[in-house]
Amino acid sequence: MMAKETGAIEVVRDEKIEPKSAGEIGFGDLIAPLTPDVFFREYWEQKPLVTRGRARGFFAPLFSTRDVDRAICYFKPRPGRLDLVTEGGFVRDNFLGPDGAANINLVYESYLKGSTVILSGLEETWETLAVFSRKVEALLNHPVAIAVYLTPPNHHGVQPHFDTQENFILQVEGVKHWKVYPPMRELPPVEGSYMPVPREKLPAPLCETELHPGDMLYLPRGFVHEAKAADSASLHITVDVHVRTWHDILSDALAAMADRESRLRKSLPPGILSDDRSRSSLEAGFRELMGLIQREARLSDALSKHAEKLIVSKPPPPDGHFAMLHADIGLNTPLQKRALMQTRRVQDEGLAGLQFSGNQLLGPAKIAEALRYIDESRVVVPAHLPGGLSDNEKLVLVRRLVRVGLLTHAREGSAEGRE
Known part of the structure; x- marks a missing residue:
């Protein structure tokens, strides 16, 4: 059944999604009751979506608040894999011990003062999330990264921003209020980066929604968003899909062709920025090689390069x-x-x-x-x-x-x- 929340967000609900073990949760559980065909045709890279109806503890087997200090103490994430952020930006260095690893007591202190704790790279270090991410990658054939956000009660998480990857936000514990704004740029380049947006430049929200435990919010890349925890702590898992684009597959095809074609490995003529004859030579060579690429570039080679990055590595x-x-x-x-x-x-x-x-x-x-x-x-x-x-x-x-x-x-x- 379809419904509308505040603004233009679309919500789908399924009351038949039963709890599962961590190893059983897959991509289909995030978008249910939609099928993958419907999701990719109507939402992917196009518009936000909320899915509801899962049991409150549905996503907890993947990672919960009880796991946060265990991940910090045992895996000793460094800055970049462990961050503390407030609405004003990132907190730097004052939570680190002499060895460069996080001092858990300083993390507790910063959290109680209003910092959101962000653990990144968990697709590499936390077994349940590693298994889950591989299942998602096997279906999408795009790289997946996973982070966890723990926000104290009545505090904002990260300042308004947009991401350059597709985001699936899985609410695990607590309630978080989200505002989603129109995209600042259609399909921004996939850089895995966080792009803050000053409040004075924010347009009117496109939609607002509350995520409760078991809910999922899909945000296409480029859509500006911000969130604030309700009266209890909020923990959510972000599944970031760093999509590979047509630009990437064409680059892979060219790289594979350069492996076997020495003409693509020759240096450019000296002086191409300042000498007319060099530029003329460059133009002739460029047109010759473009013809060669059009005749001999192979999709199978590009897919092999893609598989090397996504599978073999x-x-x-x-x-x-x-x-x-x-x-x-x-x-x-x-x-x-x-x-x-x-x-x-x-x-x-x-x-x-x-x-x-x-x-x-x-x-x-x-x-x-x-x-x-x-x-x-x-x-x-x-x-x-x-x-x-x-x-x-x-x-x-x-x-x-x-x-x-x-x-x-x-x-x-x-x-x-x-x-």
């Missing part, structure tokens, strides 16, 4: 894989991909490969069918690998994929064969 969550490194693996040993493993198959002239979370494996074209089977199967039995490989070649391949982090022993109860 990020190992799956730790799962005790050291125990597998000396495991006895035979032709009938059932194996499977490790949990939350993202994959992408690669094939080119004389080459076959698999890009996957944390690594990649490239080899001769004859392993292409075996890699396809491994990629598409829930359970991998080495003896069943297709493609005409010898028994020894099958064992060499799967043992290699265990060592480089893709495969592990199949769990009991896993169904054999493809999904």
Whole structure:
């Protein structure tokens, strides 16, 4: 059912969303009852959205107020990963100990005086949020970062600002009143930055809303916003999606082409800013290379570069894989991909490969069918690998994929064969 709150914000509500464990929460739970197709068609990069109806403690398994001091004390985040902010701006240095790490008692003191505590980079350090972020990345194929904001009662959080990433705000505890203003710039470049806006330059609010525990607010990048906690402390999780744009994919295509085309790696003619002949030479070379790029740039190369940044550079969550490194693996040993493993198959002239979370494996074209089977199967039995490989070649391949982090022993109860 659709409704309108103060201003132009759209609200959807679903009363059927039951509590889940941390490992069960996924992107679909943030936008329910909307489907991903509807969300991406009607809201993504376009307009704010509030979803309601989840149980009050729905998001608490991911991170709660009880976790804040544990994250500070045990993970020892440095400035940039731990920030204190007031409506006037960032609090600097006075909460740090001699070793540069936060003094938790000074953090408590600053918080009680009105500072919002911000913990960033939790997609790398907090297990439940790391797992959640990988699930979201697997669906969106865009990088995800996660931060937590703890605001004391009756205080503002960050001053009015806009972000250069897509934001999903998950209210965990307390109530927060939000004002959302029109965007200062349509689709600002994705820089992962925070852009404050002076109050005298703020237009009239586009909408206002209160988030209660279990609610979600989606803010497209560029929309200016501010928030104030109600009579109790407010904790929310911000899921930042640092979208990759058409500019990025074109840059990746050009970078991949430069890897194989030496003309793109030549230096520019000397004097191009001051000498007419150099500028003339530059113009001719520019037009020649633009023609070459138009003829030979390949989307598949750009996607490989994208996968290197999003998939290959990020190992799956730790799962005790050291125990597998000396495991006895035979032709009938059932194996499977490790949990939350993202994959992408690669094939080119004389080459076959698999890009996957944390690594990649490239080899001769004859392993292409075996890699396809491994990629598409829930359970991998080495003896069943297709493609005409010898028994020894099958064992060499799967043992290699265990060592480089893709495969592990199949769990009991896993169904054999493809999904």
